[in-house]
Amino acid sequence: MKVSCSVVVFALVFHFFLVTGSRSPPPSDSVIIIGAGMSGIMAAKTLEEAGYKDYIILEADSRIGGRVHKGQVDGNTVEMGANWLFSGGPKSSPAHEIAKKIKLRTLYSDYGNLSSNIYKQGGGLYEKHVVESAFKVADARQEFGTNLSKILSSKKGGDDDISILGSQRLFKQVPKGPLDLAVDYFYNDFEEAEPTRISSLKNTFPRQLMEDFGEDSYFVADPRGFETVVHYIANQFLSHNNNKITDPRLQLKKTVRKINQSKNKVIITTEDGSVYHANYVIVTVSVGVLQSDLIGFVPRLPLWKKLAINNFDMAIYTKIFMKFPYKFWPTGPGTEFLLYAHETRGYFTIWQHLENELPGENMIFVTVTDEESRRIEQQSEKKTKAEIMQVLKKMFGNGKQIPEPDTMLIPKWWSNRLYKGSYSNWPNGYTLHSYHDLQQPFGRIYFAGEHTNSTYLGYVDGAYFSGINTANALIKCLKHFCEGRRS
Incomplete structure (x- = not known):
């Protein structure tokens, strides 16, 4: 898409106002959005559509999408983060509607025959x-x-x-x-x-996302990746060329390390030494990152905010992908999902082969979570492979030779300082009052992300709506109707 001269001039002038070295005051109602995942992109889109174009998006990674992130296994696209879309309910999932619009390839996940596919700890199937x-x-x-x-x-x-x-x-x-x-x-x-x-x-319970959007789950299996949904939204309002975003208001590889707010402005400092000025900031990083020391707040966040952040949970969901020289697991209808029963909860329990999604590629993956994810991220890949091979031999050995995988991909969401986990989870004992505090702005600092949307907590749709809701709250404040801001 070509950009008009007036837009280019505006962007350059705006960039001058915001970036290091500007001696002029920040433009009226300027906003910095930290993070270009689904919530950050939706916050920017909401501001844009309301006529507030004085914003900049700072993204620490080299891409947009956040925890909607594809990976590669021997040339095959896999989803390391968000993977499923939901349908069949009384409401429509925004993410699923966009996926249909851009013809994202998805396949229905059929768990119906799972009772015939559960393997004993020592090998062999349980009777149905x-x-x-x-x-x-x-x-x-x-x-x-x-x-x-x-x-x-x-x-x-x-x-x-x-x-x-x-x-x-x-x-x-x-x-x-x-x-x-x-x-x-x-x-x-x-x-x-x-x-x-x-x-x-x-x-x-009940899981509100499934109550609203349905329990029919569809596995994204498209070479373009689930992140194409985020790109589709971004391309609606950010200037781009050949599907590459060229808008100077999006800046990648900008890891925010300090947020300094005063009575009248916010100053953002990134790891590379750049300094940005604005009137407000929307922080969309994960609750896991907020719990870490990646971003320093000056003044420090008040106790009510720190308690709300640190008492919430950031869960870890890890899909370990493997490509083998040949298949040795059952394929065909009713075999896609398999369970391995072990005395240790979550020990390589849930398996899914990818013959439907990637036919002929001889790929399978296992899902681990929580402490198993942490354990696996801290040990060598060699040890993890040995543990997996032992399980596979028990499940499918029966005297047959089980080959080593040609390729294995282990996402490390917990170790990655830019994410510190996969998605949030509401722990027992965490009160509604605390959750309200988690959502609340602190002065000129607003918060968004899937963890701030209680209806669809932990899901892409939760991030989608959180970006809209937080931006709308800020817009209301910009119109001099500030509500709920605490100091």
């Missing part, structure tokens, strides 16, 4: 009727938990809550043994990325 019995108990546990959650939520002004595990204890059906643990992990940890003893019942 045994697994079906375990699933019936899991369904009853979840129904009980959902009903209890609705009762707790109906209490006006109350903070009564319980963990998912606590509700299972009330129901007198606590998972035990490898099979029950594997099934329970599939029902809960596979979604929240943390164990049931941590996750809040009231703020997990």
Whole structure:
């Protein structure tokens, strides 16, 4: 897309105002957005559409998209972060609607035959009727938990809550043994990325995203990547050429290290020494990054804000992709998802082959979360490969030779200082008052990100709406109707 001369002049003038060395005061109502993930891009789009074009987006990474991020395994695109879209409910998911518009390739994830695909710790499949019995108990546990959650939520002004595990204890059906643990992990940890003893019942069940958008899940399997959804949005308002964003208001590889706010302005300092001035800032980094020491705040964040940030949870969800010289796992209808039951919760439990998504590529991946993710990120890839090979030999050996993978990709979301995890999760005991504080601006600093959208917490759609909501709150303030700002 070609840019008019007037736009170029405006962009250069605006850049002069904001970047280091400007001796002029910041332009009226100027805004800096930290982070170019879904929430940051939506915040910028919302400001743009409201007529506020004096903003700049500072992104620490070399790309936009944040935790919507593709990777490569021997030339094949895989999704290291967000991967599924949801459909079939009374409302439409914005991310899914955009995916359909740009014809993003997705495949329906069919979990229907999972009861025939659960492997014992020592090898061999469980009998189907045994697994079906375990699933019936899991369904009853979840129904009980959902009903209890609705009762707790109906209490006006109350903070009564319980963990998912606590509700299972009330129901007198606590998972035990490898099979029950594997099934329970599939029902809960596979979604929240943390164990049931941590996750809040009231703020997990019912899962509002699935209530609204549906439980039909679609696996993104497009060479362009899920991040194309974010690019599509960005291209609607940022100048670009041949799908490459050229707008000077987006600056990549700018890691923010300090946010200094005074009564009348905000000064941002990045790792490379650049200094930016604005009237307001929208911080869209993950709650995990806020919990780290990456960004320093001057003055320091007040105690109410620090408590709200540090008592929330940043979960870790890791997909380990492997490409083999040939397939040795079952393929065909009803074989896509497999479970490995182990006495240790979450020990290489959930497997998915990619024969439907990448036919003939001999690829499979395993999902781990929480402490297993942390453990794997801290050990050598060689040791992780050896552990995985031991599991695969138990699952599919039966005297057959199991080859080593040609390629293995292990995303490290927890170790990456720009993310510090995969997505947020509401822990038991975290109150609505604390969550309100988590969302609240502090002076001229506003906060966005999936962790600030309680309706779709942890999902791309949550990030989408959080960017809109936070930008609208700031716009309201810019029109001299500031509400909820605390110092």
